[in-house]
Amino acid sequence: MFSDQRSLTILMLPWLAHGHISPYLELAKKLTTKRNFHIFICSTPVNLSSIKPKLSQKYSHCIEFVELHLPHDDLPELPPHYHTTNGLPPHLMSTLKTAFDMSSNNFSNILKTLSPDLLIYDVLQPWAPSLASLQNFPSIEFTPMGAALTSFSIQHIKNPSVKFPFPSIYLQDYEAEKFNNLLESSANGIKDGDRVQQCSARSCNIILVKTSREIEEKYIDYLSDLMGKKIVPVGTLVQEPMDQKVDEETWIMKWLNKMERSSVVYVCFGSEYFLSKEQIEEIAHGLELSKVSFIWVIRFPKAERSTRVEEVLPEGFLQRVGEKGVIMKGWAPQAKILQHSSVGGFVSHCGWNSVLESIKFGVPVIAMPMHLDQPINARLVEEVGVGVEVKRTGEGSLQREEVAKVIRDVVVEKFGEGVRKKALKISDNVNKKEDEEIDGVVEELIQACTGRGI
Structure with missing residues (x-):
């Protein structure tokens, strides 16, 4: 020995x-x-x-x-x-x-x-x-x-x-x-x-x-x-969040500090999945219809990194949402954002790392699986009771009304109270x-x- x-x-x-x-x-x-x-x-x-x-x-x-x-x-x-x-x-x-x-x-x-x-x-x-x-x-x-x-x-x-x-x-x-x-x-x-x-x-x-x-x-x-x-x-x-701060962290944390407790949804689909123009459009309209404040991380493939977010978002979207929404291109300090008390929901592709982050920090999930292991992870999130999946059409397309409904259900409405409580309880148990x-x-x-x- x-x-x-x-x-x-x-x-x-x-x-x-x-x-x-x-x-x-x-x-x-x-x-x-x-x-x-x-x-x-x-x-x-x-x-x-x-x-x-x-x-x-x-x-x-x-x-x-x-x-x-x-x-x-x-x-x-x-x-x-x-x-x-x-x-x-x-x-x-x-x-x-x-x-x-x-x-x-x-x-x-x-x-x-x-x-x-x-x-x-x-x-x-x-x-x-x-x-x-x-x-x-x-x-x-x-x-x-x-x-x-x-x-x-x-x-x-x-x-x-x-x-x-x-x-x-x-x-x-x-x-x-x-x-x-x-x-x-x-x-x-x-x-x-x-x-x-x-x-x-x-x-x-x-x-x-x-x-x-x-x-x-x-x-x-x-x-x-x-x-x-x-x-x-x-x-x-x-x-573990790193010790050194980067500029993006400072300004996004200041923005979050101004928001009410559990009032913001964080929207991110992982580091290696890129949304289609149609998906971006439905999610954008869904966020706007939900009237919930948001931080949305949008990434482009290497060949399209010079694309401006305005080019892929619905016309006038940024002006209409104004102060209620922040678009971050490429990267965001995800763990720090999810730990912030103003964040009340995570619109996620349900990659396993993201699911576990949301569980660890007690943030309910609005599940939008895209491919690979994500659909199975999304079903698990619902079964455990820490999130709700956005239902799609028979062909697998997203619909803006359903996106808005699930965001509101999880973050705002009485319907989501059980999910919000369960997310905190499971977080506590997992961390212990x-x-x-x-x-x-x-x-x-x-x-x-x-x-x-x-």
């Missing part, structure tokens, strides 16, 4: 998406505050350059970054600035997965050089635990997605004809085809669904999941049954449990490192 004085080295290998790398970094921070862990986070240079500023000086002695170089001579269509999902043209996604697979030799050399006590890896690289096993290192999967989504996907892969046993979690017809395509999409001759299954199967006795029993208890237990492994929740892993959950993770990792978890 290792004594507490003996430093344990962990190598982390997340998938090349910001929504995966960020939870890995937060998990690393939590672990190093609990025990003498030395953690290496491995990713491509372009990803590391965006994540390094998010690590404050106090962690510099115990968290280090390791560059993973993907082959680009063999794949000239994927230059180094595309070695990330952020800003990646969609048609190059399978090429990125192929390049990631092709980096396995480089990764094998990193394993040899660092000789860690443990590898923690993500859901799309089954070659990583295999390489660790060849070098006699234990490895554990950490999925930065929820247990409802993961169990829904695994069951769908294993038994597509069997209905998911929890009726609250389902897909609309217009969502099901996209979801199936996601699991069926392949790169380098391997379907994503198969990658997910192989990664889970190769994990030592446990799988870490970014969730809390307070939110997903029955899905954690069901996932454990499906996988035949212990599922260990790691908590919400919401990013965080320490205990991380302690449980630390115990499991120590066991894996000492050979009892292999």
Whole structure:
């Protein structure tokens, strides 16, 4: 058994998406505050350059970054600035997965050089635990997605004809085809669904999941049954707000300070989803019809970054909403905004990181899922009682009247009182449990490192 004085080295290998790398970094921070862990986070240079500023000086002695170089001579269509999902043209996604697979030799050399006590890896690289096993290192999967989504996907892969046993979690017809395509999409001759299954199967006795029993208890237990492994929740892993202030933070906080308690909705659809002109139009009209004050973050793809927001918003929209609305182009201090007492609702695409942020800060969700895991997360938000989903047409289109109605229901009307109270209650429960959950993770990792978890 290792004594507490003996430093344990962990190598982390997340998938090349910001929504995966960020939870890995937060998990690393939590672990190093609990025990003498030395953690290496491995990713491509372009990803590391965006994540390094998010690590404050106090962690510099115990968290280090390791560059993973993907082959680009063999794949000239994927230059180094595309070695990330952020800003990646969609048609190059399978090429990125192929390049990631092709980096396995480089990764094998990193394993040899660092000789860690443990590898923690993500859901799309089954070659990583295999390489660790060849070098006699234990490895554990950490999925930065929820247990409802993961169990829904695994069951769908294993038994597509069997209905998911929890009726609250389902897909609309217009969502099901996209979801199936996601699991069926392949790169380098391997379907994503198969990658997910192989990664889970190769994990030592446990799988870490970014969730809390307070939110997903029955899905954690069901996932454990499906996988035949212990599922260990790691908590919400919401990013700690950085110490240094930027100009955007100062002025938006001043604007929020002038607003009434719980009167503002924050509108944001994540860092890697871009709204169509039609969606922007319906959401804009919905916000205007709701008469609720708002902060709306609008992002454009790299090729369209010079676009002015006025060009995509309905004519005269900014003049009509006046002081009641703020449009922020590109970036906003999301965690700080959600923590502000003036914010009473989050119009969200329901990416998992955003769902957990809203839960942690007790802000009710107005759910507008767009793709990927988001529809499942939105159904969970409704089931837990911390939000309401905006219903769409049979083809999946948004309608401004419905957008306005749900915003008012959640933020203003008596109807939303239960949701607002539940959001605060769940937030309180989740926050109380965080320490205990991380302690449980630390115990499991120590066991894996000492050979009892292999």
